[in-house]
Every structure is written in structure tokens, then in C-alpha cells.
Amino acid sequence: DTAVSQTPKYLVTQMGNDKSIKCEQNLGHDTMYWYKQDSKKFLKIMFSYNNKELIINETVPNRFSPKSPDKAHLNLHINSLELGDSAVYFCASSEGKNIQYFGAGTRLSVL
Amino acid sequence: QKEVEQDPGPLSVPEGAIVSLNCTYSNSAFQYFMWYRQYSRKGPELLMYTYSSGNKEDGRFTAQVDKSSKYISLFIRDSQPSDSATYLCAMSAGSGYSTLTFGKGTMLLVSP
Numbered sequence: 001d002t003a004v005s006q007t008p009k010y011l012v013t014q015m016g017n018d019k020s021i022k023c024e025q026n027l028g029h030d031t032m033y034w035y036k037q038d039s040k041k042f043l044k045i046m047f048s049y050n051n052k053e054l055i056i057n058e059t060v061p062n063r064f065s066p067k068s069p070d071k072a073h074l075n076l077h078i079n080s081l082e083l084g085d086s087a088v089y090f091c092a093s094s095e096g097k098n099i100q101y102f103g104a105g106t107r108l109s110v111l
Numbered sequence: 112q113k114e115v116e117q118d119p120g121p122l123s124v125p126e127g128a129i130v131s132l133n134c135t136y137s138n139s140a141f142q143y144f145m146w147y148r149q150y151s152r153k154g155p156e157l158l159m160y161t162y163s164s165g166n167k168e169d170g171r172f173t174a175q176v177d178k179s180s181k182y183i184s185l186f187i188r189d190s191q192p193s194d195s196a197t198y199l200c201a202m203s204a205g206s207g208y209s210t211l212t213f214g215k216g217t218m219l220l221v222s223p
Contacts, residue, residue: 004154033210041119041197043155043213056210090154099145100211102154 003027004103006091012109013081021076021106023091031055032074033092033100034066043090049074078108086110114138117200117214126223130187134200134214137181141202141212144176146185149197149216158198159185190221 004025013019025032033056034046048056049068063079074091088107092100117134124130132146142163147155159174161167161183167174173186183202187194197216 041149041216043199043216045210048210058210099157099160101157102147104154105152107152 002104004091004093004101006089006103006106008106009104010107010109012111014111015081015083017081018077018079019081019108020078021089021091021108023074023076023103025072025091025093025101027093027095027101029093029095029101030071031094032068032071033094034074034076035090035092035102037088037090037105039087047074047076081108081110083110114212115200115202115214118217119215121218121220123220123222124190126190126192126221128190128221130190130194130219130221132185132187132198132200132217132219134183134202135181136183136202136212138202138204138212139178139181140204143203143205144174144183145201145211146172146174147199147201147213149199151196155199187219190219192221192223195219195221 006023031050033048037043046060047066052068065077068074088105090105091103094100115136144161146159149155161174164176164178171188175184197218199216200214201211
């Protein structure tokens with residue numbers, strides 16, 4: 001059983017489209033995160049939710065909207081996709097505030 | 112100055128070598144230090160976790176933290192081709208809902 005699972009693994013879409021990425025964790029953790037890893041492999045936090053409440057919102061365009069229907073799920077919706085949004089998006093979860101467990105990533109390509 | 116500095120490599124070593132990977136940081140509030148391993152096209156996988164200064168050993172891996180120098184290291188003994196991956200250091204202050212700050216990762220290549 002995969003601890004943190006993301007779907008889809010690959011997403012290829014046109015500029016201007018709206019897309020969603022889903023994340024689920026079966027670890028019973030309270031906190032979930034979205035990270036963006038750019039072409040230079042730099043991992044940067046985007047959002048963090050604790051028990052369905054937004055606790056961290058880094059400087060991210062408001063085209064990106066996270067949604068947490070329950071503490072095991074954190075989805076990411078992206079409106080009006082741009083070329084610069086092409087990256088790998090990772091979901092993660094943690095029990096405390098420090099040790100985070102990552103999903104396999106969603107590779108987004110915007111054409 | 113970036114908060115966490117890490118040489119991107121690549122670092123190429125022969126099988127069996129001892130590997131040393133390092134990060135420096137500027138934020139003296141960091142107390143929790145982690146090393147993640149990321150294989151190509153996979154998610155980061157937690158390798159080692161250390162709180163405050165000191166050493167921690169797990170099999171072939173040893174993590175060291177020197178808070179006075181703001182310097183952390185990961186040593187890999189008897190390196191194997193399967194160790195070829197990108198190694199990311201990460202750290203946090205651990206107060207409130209602090210986030211992890213990652214280094215850019217060092218790519219390690221272990222040749223047979």
C-alpha cells in the first residue's frame with residue numbers, strides 16, 4: 001500500500017487550461033503539503049494544511065488553489081495554466097511538523 | 112545568501128568508496144536536520160533524521176550536525192551503484208508550523 005499517493009503521474013496540457021492533481025495519504029497524518037520542484041531540482045513549499053485548515057501559503061499565484069476535503073486528502077487545482085507552471089509537483093504528509101513523507105510526484109508539462 | 116547551500120555535483124565515485132555530502136546553512140534557528148534520497152523520477156525518500164548537534168548512524172549511513180559551524184554532513188560507507196541518486200538536505204526550526212527548507216541536492220554517481 002502506497003503511503004502518499006498522487007494522481008495523475010503525468011499531466012500534459014495546453015496553456016490556459018485548468019487542471020487538478022489529487023493526493024491521498026494513508027499514514028493517519030494530520031498535516032499535508034504541496035511542493036514544486038523546478039527543472040533545477042529545487043524543492044519549494046507551496047502550501048500546507050493541518051486538519052483541513054490552511055496553515056502555510058507561500059508566495060504562490062492565486063491561480064493555484066489547494067483543497068482539503070478531509071485530513072487524508074489534499075488536492076491542488078491550477079487555473080489558466082502557464083508555461084512556467086511546468087514542473088514536478090510533490091505532495092507530502094507529516095505527523096509532527098518535521099519528518100515529511102513524499103509521494104512519487106506529478107510531472108506537469110504545459111505546452 | 113541562500114538559507115541552505117548544497118553543492119549540486121555531480122559527485123562521481125567508484126564502488127566501495129566513502130562518500131561525504133555536505134550542506135551549510137545560515138539560519139541559527141534550525142534544529143531539525145534531515146537527509147532525503149531522490150532517485151530519478153521518484154519522490155524524495157527520508158534517509159536520516161537528526162535533532163540538534165551530534166552524530167547518528169544507520170547501517171552504512173552516518174549523519175553529522177555541527178550547529179556551531181552551521182554545517183551538516185552525510186557519510187556513506189562502502190558506496191554501491193544503487194546509492195546513485197540525488198541527496199537533499201532539509202532542515203527546520205521546529206517551532207510552530209515551520210516548513211522544511213531544502214538544499215538544491217547533490218547528485219551522486221557510484222560506478223561499478
